[in-house]
Amino acid sequence: MTITTTAPTVSAAGISAPTYADVLDYLQTQYRAIYGADIYLGADSQDGQFLAILAKAIDDANAVAIQVYNSFSPATAVGAALSSNVKINGIKRDVASYSTVDLTITGQAGTTIANGVAIDIAKNRWSLPASVTIPSGGSITVTATSQTPGAVQAAAGTVITIGTPTLGWQSVTNPTAAAPGAPVETDTQLRARQAVSTALPSQTVLDGIIGAIASLAGVTRYAAFENAAGTTDANGIPAHSISLVVEGGDVTSIAQEIALKKTPGTGTYGTTAQAVTDAYGNSTTINFYRPTDVPITIDVSLQSLSGYSGTIGDEVIAALVAHINALPIGAKVMLSRLYLPANLNGSADSASFEVTSLTIARDGGTPAAADLTLAFNEVATCNTSLVTLTVA
Incomplete structure (x- = not known):
């Protein structure tokens, strides 16, 4: 395409810049206008290489200009620019978090628990709020935070030990499973939250x-x-x-x-x-409500082809687990949509096998080739132990 300027342009459609090839062609045209149309500017010539260096420098500068322009919108900004943009909505990027769990504290009315700690059956320690006072009803629900960062798991009814004995504090339990911690919030997640925050x-x-x-x-x-x-x-x-x-x-x-x-x-x-x-x-x-976890069992059968290895099988399992755990609360587990992650979303490794069978079940039932319906307050969960992989 013939261009008249090597600089980016801003229009109603946004910002755009000429390609590297267009910039190089423009420089070569101007060079020939000065030194004559018969000058040789091939890639093996000194003049041609010099113009290529100039074109690459202009192309790099244009790319930075586009990034700067895009950094002013939450829809296109990345990294630190996105973190700065969302402040106008009164939110900020979530840092790596700790798992939390709702605890039902029972004891004598008026008892104050200072810096209390509860312990689950796996010996993980959960910190209560700095001060908890048991009301006249004899019980209170509070949110405790894991002392260990990351996705610390605690199934319902497993946080049952008082870690800091306090006079008047009689028992503790968690009626629902812990909400696992998360890593630093990604750009995609932050954009989605920014959209909702409006x-x-x-x-x-x-x-x-x-x-x-x-x-x-x-x-x-x-x-x-x-x-x-x-x-x-x-x-x-x-x-x-x-x-x-x-x-x-x-x-x-x-x-x-x-x-x-x-x-x-x-x-x-x-x-x-x-x-x-x-x-x-x-x-x-x-x-x-806190969402009720529904374990999803998956049976997947593969026909191995040239290039298949056990590592690829592990990738299939990981992709299925990630898909299930990313489903929204109350979302139906649709069998047809599991074939995409089962086939590794069409990546290069997907050519080394064929998915011959895929069945699913909930709550430990018998897997079948049918969609799974969840209640409005349930959420699908999965881990590698719930996926059975058969390779022929």
Whole structure:
């Protein structure tokens, strides 16, 4: 393509720049206009190599200019530029986090637990908030944080040991599984959260609640449901109520955001109950769900071809596990969509095998070639031990 300038241009469609080949052709044309059309500028000539160096320098400068231009938008910025952009929405990139778990603390009313610690059956230690006071009802739900960073696992009912004996503190348990910690938030994840955060000042109350929950530290997945009808809906949500399903995050912070954003008189529904006191001293119990983990069993059969190895089989298992664990809360596990990760998303290694059979099951059932339906407050989970790989 013939160009008239080597510089980037900005139009209604955004920024664009000529290609390296176009820049080199432009320089060669101008060079011949000075020294004559018969001058030799091949790649094996000194003049040709010199012009190629100039063209590469211009092309590199253009690429940087495009990156700078794109860094001003959350949709195209990367790295530090994206971290800076999202501040305008009142959010920031999540750093590497610790696993959290909701604990039900039981004991004598009025007992204050200072810097308490609970221990699970795997000897992992979970730190309670700095100060926890057991109310008149004799129990309270708090969110404890793992003392070890990363994805520390704790199944429901496994955090049962009091690590710091305190007079009046009688028992501890976790009614739901721990929400595993996460690494530093990726650009893709931050962009998605930034898009949701713009709902904070929205005109729809439910959108505002979702935006507030999404902005809380430690929240990894969430879903919101509203029943505006006068009767209980198909999910069991009572009339004129909302129900949020939140993975990760502090139970108190979640309840406070729901109480702050919901309209007066709107009921909340869920198995996690947390008392919230407003600015006038009125106490309200906010209910929401922690997602129920549903283990997904996968049986996959491969026909090995030239170049197949056990390492490729491990890649298939890892891809299937990653796909299941990335599904949203309440999402159906669709069998047809598992064939893409099972085939390694069409990567070079996918040519070394054929997927001959793929079946799935939930809750330890018998795998079958059928989709799996989850309840609105359930989330699919998987690990390598739940995937059976057969290679012929």
